[in-house]
Amino acid sequence: MAHATTREHGAGHVSMDPIAQSSAVHRPRAAHRLVVAAALLAAVVAPGVLDAYTISLATYALVLGLLASSAYVLTNVAGLPTLGQGAYLAIGGYTAAAISHTITTNGPAQLIAGAAAGAAAAAAIGVLAARTRGTTFLIITLAVGALTQTLASRAVPLTGGDAGLAVDPITVLPGASLVTVKGYLYLYALVCTVIIGGALTLMLRSRFGLAVRGIAANEPRARADGYPADTYLWVTYTVAGAVAGAAGAILVATRHTIAPVDGGFVVSGLALLAALLVTRTLVGALLGATVIVAVRDLIAPNVLAGHASALLGGLFLAAAFARILIRPLIHRSEHAPARRSP
């Protein structure tokens, strides 16, 4: 009897048909590629068909999408749920603003500075944070987010306080003219997002990414394979800080302002929800951010004016319930007898 019990414990649900398994694995991959291609195409043609307001919303969706990507890497890949990525967006944003005021209007330079500032801050905080797991980590990130927002409000000479800072438009190439057209700014944000997203994808597909997944799923096994878990998670936290910092720099470059609320708790929360909303992938995080911005700023004002938060809340509940409802259906189809290929 003890034997049988161990078995049930260990095995979980087991589908014995390898062909059913492998086709189940391959089908979503093809679908995933199709979604990426369609989303990219839509993103590229968007400035040609959308009005200026919608374009600025789409630009912000990219910023939130990058922030969601950083939350995704921590929450879904490294298993460290975060509610404080907004802090690094703020740090990156204020750094880009300071660079713009003092050194250069060059957008890519501001982007690199913002990412570096986000990385440096995350690296410092990660020394302690990356040693914790689960709710302890979540609370630390929450505290970091709140603390950063408070500092940004109080350090008026540096940050302009709650009113924030106004920032000059950027140049993209040295000596070129300032970019002010919303469509071009959107394309700048899109290119940055694609490059950063591509780099993240490469990282996640590398041995490093695999090891981080391993640490999240079974830390003792990964450590027994020789991977220093705390160091790997610290690097992941630092990279996520860099991505959030880059998102802050893009926000400053495209919206020309930065205020404490831009990196506040609500933004951090939205980034986490975006990471969990659609599918548990990097592209899912970007799409989730787009859906959130669309619902809050495009649909809610027209449908339920003044109740954007209620509509968003409803959306999250619906997504959560849908997941619960859909899961048994997915399982059933996975366990259904598969047609044997020759």
Add this chain to the structure above:
Amino acid sequence: MIGITVDIEDMSHRYGDTTVLEQLNLHVPAGARHAVIGANGAGKTTLLGLIAGTSRPSTGSVHFGGRDVTHLPLHRRAQLRMSRTWQRPAVIEPLTAIDNVALALRGLRLASARRTAAALLAQAGLAENAHILAGRLPYGQRRVLELVTALASRPRLLVLDEPSAGLDDLEAADLLQRLIGVSDDTTILLTDHSRALVAAVADTVTVLERGQHLRTGPTSVVLRDANPSPATAPAAAAPVGKQTERNPSRARPVLEVSNLNSGYRDHHVLHDLDFTVDPGEIVAVVGLDGAGRTTLVDALAGTLPIWRLSRIILAGVDVTGLLPARRARIGLGTVPQRQLLTPALTVAEQLRIADVEVNGLSSELLALAPWLPRRLSQAVNTLSGGERQILAVTCALARQPKLLLLDEVTEGLATPVVSQLSGLLRLHAARGVGVLVTDGPSGHLAAAADRVLQLFNGHLQRIR
């Protein structure tokens, strides 16, 4: 590369007020197979965890190959080429089987690590499920995957916590094969409740009781003396008890063979042989040349693969599929027709590698080979054929086997020596050793046997 030694000095471990290990000292030599046994709560898993670096001892130290690793965490010890498995197979469930193994191959680029991982999984019989998420593998396959992962980096120290837990008999036999196949370059430290597994894998055993070191010694000795409490009593020992209850007057046969099929690539030699040898019984297998006598001995000794459904139980332990050395450890003494002596060695060296003390030789053995003490420094290949035969028999008998397997041992022996040998076999039989000899149809040993089986066309038939 060789295995590493593990030295534990004065190690104690406490959880709060409870002492789970007390003042433990242990030396595990390089390449050894060492088991830690004891009842539940004896501290086995704690000890393994302290060795692997999953936890730190309250006092004392751990050295790997002379290097103090007491304060090195698990991953640093893994980088020193230590691998471990857990009581519940630790696999990374959201990753495919291939990626689980590829992660353990740290020295390779990911793409080539994946190719190597696929090959390793195919070798382990998991090719079909290599691309499946580890969390979806059946329990037994997870166990295999965990072991493949642990062995992928060719560790110098392998720490196994209850590797057979939760496995059925077939899976456990498969596991045993894998463990026996592990290179001697790997030191193995394991704990398991299966006495059969411990007996077959481990050379030496440490017994723990409530955190205290009870004893350490050779597996056969420790297991023989150990009181099989319910916690340490393995499945394999259970049938012995049952049989004794049913038939108290008769001990379990020392050798039980059923459905034995064996042969060579395209030549099926032995067909469904069923027979037993009781303790104290001399059984002769006779037959014409080519009848399959040597094939039978090789199959029993483990030097020839046996085919499906065959089952060989030696002294209550299922040794089907075990390597010859393991069978020897369980109590099989073999003198094959092609002698296992090493011609380049001296007699003394030959005795030493056979683990035989010259001073410890019994007077009966010395009577069989009175020349032996005088010719210790002589090379084996300068002995006569008969002397070599005698030396091989001496080596086999001196290790006090439970079953002695002699193939055509009288070949080249003078008649007086044959009668002497025959008397010696009878003497050992009287002490409870089972003897299985092969001989010609009118051989001396066959004449002296209690039972004679004839092998004809690969089938056995009792003729006396």
